[in-house]
Amino acid sequence: MTAAESDWLDLRRPVDDAARRESLHLFDHAVARLSAETESNTKSLLAVDIGAGTGNSALWFDTALRTRLPDWEINWILLDSDQASLDLAATALPHARTICAPIAAFPTLSAELLSASEFHGSQLLLTCSALLDVLTETDLIAVIRSLKDHDGLGLFLLSIVDGWELDPVHPYDAVIDAAFTAHQHRDGRLGHHAPERLMRLARRHGLTAVEGPSPWRLAAPADRTFLSRFLSERLDAALDEDPALATAARDWWSQRQAQLDSGLSVRVDHLDVLIDAADRARGREPPTVRATTPPTGTEVS
Numbered sequence: 314m315t316a317a318e319s320d321w322l323d324l325r326r327p328v329d330d331a332a333r334r335e336s337l338h339l340f341d342h343a344v345a346r347l348s349a350e351t352e353s354n355t356k357s358l359l360a361v362d363i364g365a366g367t368g369n370s371a372l373w374f375d376t377a378l379r380t381r382l383p384d385w386e387i388n389w390i391l392l393d394s395d396q397a398s399l400d401l402a403a404t405a406l407p408h409a410r411t412i413c414a415p416i417a418a419f420p421t422l423s424a425e426l427l428s429a430s431e432f433h434g435s436q437l438l439l440t441c442s443a444l445l446d447v448l449t450e451t452d453l454i455a456v457i458r459s460l461k462d463h464d465g466l467g468l469f470l471l472s473i474v475d476g477w478e479l480d481p482v483h484p485y486d487a488v489i490d491a492a493f494t495a496h497q498h499r500d501g502r503l504g505h506h507a508p509e510r511l512m513r514l515a516r517r518h519g520l521t522a523v524e525g526p527s528p529w530r531l532a533a534p535a536d537r538t539f540l541s542r543f544l545s546e547r548l549d550a551a552l553d554e555d556p557a558l559a560t561a562a563r564d565w566w567s568q569r570q571a572q573l574d575s576g577l578s579v580r581v582d583h584l585d586v587l588i589d590a591a592d593r594a595r596g597r598e599p600p601t602v603r604a605t606t607p608p609t610g611t612e613v614s
């Protein structure tokens with residue numbers, strides 16, 4: 314598995330924060346459910362950001378949680394397989410504990426954590442952002458198992474789904490996107506199928522799952538720096554997948570570079586997912602959420 318570069322994560326942060334604001338309706342459902350459980354639990358939360366990277370997503374989740382649950386004790390665990398990223402995260406969130414481990418280890422870790430006396434009676438909230446596409450089926454099973462074992466909530470934000478929309482269009486947009494999408498599926502990764510796959514697994518285990526869109530909406534020249542890096546990284550991945558695209562890629566890139574000055578709009582779709590294992594435990598109906606755009610990803614059976 315590959316760690317994300319910290320300068321790229323920092324460049325993403327304002328763009329991700331803007332997209333995550335579109336996820337607040339799911340966040341509010343999660344908070345309402347946590348509050349509803351306080352009859353049987355203390356106002357104490359064990360929040361675990363999986364694939365935490367350098368801590369940017371946990372910072373957003375932490376602020377949103379503390380605003381909504383001001384009288385709760387909120388304990389953060391930041392989990393990632395990359396220690397260098399976690400070292401930066403520990404500086405960004407000094408009150409959080411970091412654990413360097415693969416997500417596949419989470420069922421064991423969550424059982425250990427929640428049986429520790431300091432977290433006794435805490436509810437479990439699993440969070441993540443910009444992670445699901447790099448995970449495998451085994452990872453998703455570990456996530457669902459942890460939620461089920463502890464009647465937990467999981468909030469999975471900014472998962473890439475199929476497709477992008479660029480204006481003006483270029484004749485090579487589709488082939489570059491197809492090669493990028495294939496690259497996302499290398500080494501057993503679920504790529505843009507991951508959020509749909511996660512929801513299916515959750516429902517198969519009797520957990521409720523609801524979804525919502527949270528696209529990036531970008532426009533050059535205002536978002537020039539971000540778009541330049543984003544487009545070049547997509548192109549590199551596409552070329553890695555299909556080197557025969559080299560000539561097309563050169564033409565595409567020179568036109569896109571010129572448009573970073575003259576004007577270019579880009580929409581990148583994401584799908585957010587909220588999974589609730591306590592609904593299953595309490596026999597409750599899943600929350601009703603506002604109408605959402607259907608995911609564009611092909612379903613995996």
Ligand SMILES: C[S@@+](CC[C@H](N)C(=O)[O-])C[C@H]1O[C@@H](n2cnc3c(N)ncnc32)[C@H](O)[C@@H]1O
Nearest residue numbers: 316317364365366369370393394395415416442
């Ligand atoms: C794109 S970064 C997102 C970081 C952070 N959530 C954010 O939004 O800034 C994905 C992170 O997931 C971590 N990661 C990927 N696969 C993982 C796995 N199987 N187990 C643990 N961490 C993983 C990577 O090391 C990386 O830090």
